[in-house]
Amino acid sequence: MTENSVRIIEIPKIKDARGNLAIIEKDCVPFEIRRVYYLFDVPSDAYRGGHAHKKQESFLVALSGSFEVVIDDGLKKERIMLNKPDKGLLISTGVWRELENFSAGAVCLVLASTEFEEAEYIRDYNDYLRFKAL
Template sequence: MAKRSVHDCKILDLPKVTDPRGNLTFIEGEKHVPFEIKRVFFLYDVPTEEGRGAHAHKTLHQFLVCLSGSFDVQLDDGENRTSVHLNRPWRGLHIPPMVWAAEANFDAGSVCLVLASDVFNESDYIRNYDDFMRYVNELRKI
């Protein structure tokens, strides 16, 4: 398990086909995102005062796209913190493993698409921040 940083999280522009009838954006795994897509899910109807996420993954990569509205993604690698605002459906955020991520400040009607590098596996999640910091500190020793 490699140590990751919030600096490894990257905003990637997706293809955008502009047409007078409306725009189209598409995503192909391993071409537009840096992993094979094995799972897709989306968040919606999140109350403005609520947040989602607030966990890290040991091996899973995620790619978040704001399809509608806007929200912030708060990123933490145990040493550095940053926040990314997503509000364009042709722009996504790649989050590699071992970066704590939390989504917050959802506009009403926001929709967050999440592409994942693997199927759901509860044992890959680190849901407690203190546990996350223990993992990060172990990685520093390697």
């Protein structure tokens, strides 16, 4: 996996005795945010994702609880635990991802560089491997 295709980014935060404040602004994420969505109430034995994107970059944050992201570039798989709301996982285009092992109360925030377009998704792993071979 190349460092640029997947990496953890520290989200700036302000510490305060009343509670911390995390800030995601234009300099934190290296793309213009075109869509925001979040996953919640995911059963612990379920998984999400199971796809790659042709164009979209994604930034995932565990706002609450924890979950694992299995990333795959067609050659190597890596498992990354997200469990801190001040750290996000940047996933560039062309990287297969699966999200699993959600803790109770986990919330996964996703910031995306594109609006939803079904044709932009690669949902079959064999199609993904052919896409990577191009």
